[in-house]
Amino acid sequence: MPLETPQRIVAELASRGYNADREAVTLLAGASDPGRALAAALDSLPDDALKLSAAHVRTTLDRGVVPDPETDATSPDVRTDSPTDATSPDVRTDSPTDAPPKPAASGDGDPPVSDATPAQSSTTAGNGTAVETGGSAVGTRSPPPADILGDITGESTGTGEYDEFVKVFRDRYERLSSVLRGRVNHRPTSSLESSPGGEDAAIIGMVNDVRSTASGHWLVELEDTQGVFPCLVMKDKPIAELVDQLLMDEVIAVDGTLSGDGGILFVDSLHFPDVPRTHRPNTADRHVQAALISDVHVGSQEFMGEAWSRFADWLHSPGAESVEYLLIAGDMVEGVGVYPNQDEELSIVDIYEQYEAFSEHLKEVPGDMEIVMIPGNHDAVRLAEPQPGFTEELRDIMSAHDARISGNPSTVTVEGVDVLMYHGVSLDEVIAELPEDKASYDEPHKAMYQLLKKRHVAPQYGGHTRLAPEERDYLVIEDVPDVFHTGHVHKLGWGKYHNVLAINSGCWQEQTDFQKSVNISPDHAYAPILDLDTLNLTVRDFN
Structure with a gap:
């Protein structure tokens, strides 16, 4: 060897x-x-x-108990041949844009390129596929451990009492209003109620209601810790189009002029907490990469085991020697009872056996990689967000690879780069509520832009996204991440929003009968590979 x-x-x-x-x-x-x-x-x-x-x-x-080669026949037969070009996956690289193309199909890939450097050396295999060449053998990975912030695991105190919900919404309001106070001269609603009409005024509040008037204008009710105040957005103002982007319970700021009787605020401008346009992301000080994936769904009849093995084999190849981190954004397994008639689509019906099978597949990944995993809605954790990491029993099952396990969401810092990992259940609600040009399944990264703009991963309460009341709102995006990584919707998309790279990484499951019934066509077996030193992205196809 x-x-x-x-x-x-x-x-x-x-x-x-x-x-x-x-x-x-x-x-x-x-x-x-x-x-x-x-x-x-x-x-x-x-x-x-x-x-x-x-x-x-x-x-x-x-102890010097290494066997003698002439008398021992149990020495492992370890392959020393390097992976050949013919087994390299197709690849397509694009720098993030607001409208990224999909990766090329098999046989139509391009060699990786960078914004600042020429294309890497490549050759063409017998099937015409462009593949990487050169590079030393893998075996020098030594990634420092990731730092994790915002992990609810072990910190959950909520029991579901009414007062706890009040507390978590107050915390949301206070933390997001602190982001907005520098943009408007905010006054509490109780102060506005006693103000004379005709004055300039501003409010920071949580969206309590949005409805149209008989004249087609928009009435937005904002609530702060003192009360509720009505705000009127005239339909002919440019800011009227922003009303379509509002979700219940998000925190915004408005300023304008009080009516003559002081009972309503005529809005001139509307502000989201948003990511500052001046945001400059952190980068690693050496060339190192991270693979960002999600939605493995082991236990489903549609789990793509062969594609996963191709991905794992590639991670052992010279072309992947810089890939030192694997970040998995939820849904390790298919779960049980997640949707109607799911049992008919399971290859493994026992939830613990599903995790055992996932652990076996995880063993295919190089053991010298740093792995971080958060749960998703198919995993055996509570559905209400924030979701704690897996139980000790499940951690023991998945302990063979020594992966780091954190809650959903969590901010994972690797090589100085802050990656906000969130499984993404709220994306369904964002896509359902907002205009198609702002959020859609075909371009999931645009829905992620909306969450960054609102500085909250799940702003709307009372819909399909369940909320667990805690001591603080763990779903607030208080610190701007460098990378925002989600999954859940089984669609591939990436782009930059105010210099934050947003990536939805697709899945490792072919289309299920349930997905057919709701018209979901998944993007499967893609692995986004992130250069942590430049934040350029390569999407590799293992179909």
Whole structure:
């Protein structure tokens, strides 16, 4: 086994159902005969162990129990051949725009390109597919662990009492109004009620109601901690088109002029909390990449196991040596009882067996990658958001790869880049409520723009998105992320909004009968690969 290819050790461990600490892999790779050292370590591993620790490898090496190659026939047959060009996936790269094209279909890919550099060296395989060439073998990954903020796991205190809902909405109002106070000269509604008519005034409030008048104007009721005040948006004003973008319970600011009797505010301008146009994202100080995926749905009859294996094989290849992070935005498994007649579409009917199968597929991923996972609405966690991470029982099932597990949503910082990970259930509501040019399933990133504009991942309460009352509103986007990563809608889309890269990463499940019934055509088996040093994006096709 060549010393420069620790990924062979990881691959052999995965094929035998084991995982290993990064340090354990390093120690084995540095042994005089890594293949025999690995065999010795595995032979002495307890039967119930799923993970090879660095301490166990040290003990094995210190005891000098590495078998003699002339007398031992159990040394693992570890492949040393590198992946060939013929197995490389099709690839299409585009810098983010507001209207990104879909990745090219099989046989029609382009080699990766960058905004600032020429196309990478490429060649053409026998089928005419452009593939990457060059690069050293994988095995040098050593990613520092991700930092995680906003994780509800272990912090949930809500019991569903009325007062707790009041508290979480007050927290939402206070935190988002602090973003807006610098833009308007805000006065509380109680002060406006006693003001003389004709004065200039401004309100920061939560949208309580929106309705049209008999004349076609818009009446927007805003609520703050003091009361509710009516605001009139005239239909002939340019800001009237913004009313179509309002959702119940989001926090906005308006300013204008009080009516003669002081009972209504005629609105001249409307402000969302929004991402500042001056926002400048953080980037890594070295070339390193992250794979952003979601909606694996193991346990479904439509789970694309072969495509997943092609993705995992590629992660072991030289072309993926810079991919050190894997961020999974929910729905590891298909779940049970999520939608009508789901049991007819399951290949695995037991929820725990679904997670066991997912864990086996996760073992195909290189063991020296840093993995972060959050749950989704198909996972075995509470449906109300924010969703805590998985229970200890499920974590034990998925422990073989030592993945980091966080709540939904969470901000994951990798190499200095802040990635807001949210599964995306609220996207259904945003798409249903807003005009098609502002939010649609075909361009899911535009719906994500609306959440960034509102600085909240699930602003509307009372619809399909369930809310759990907590000590604070974990769904507020208080700090602007550099990358916003979602899933859920099974559609691929990406673009930049005020310099924040928004990515919806598609799925790993072919169209189900239920999806056919609701006219969802999924984008499956794509893997967006993010350059953390430039925030350029490559979308790879593993169909």
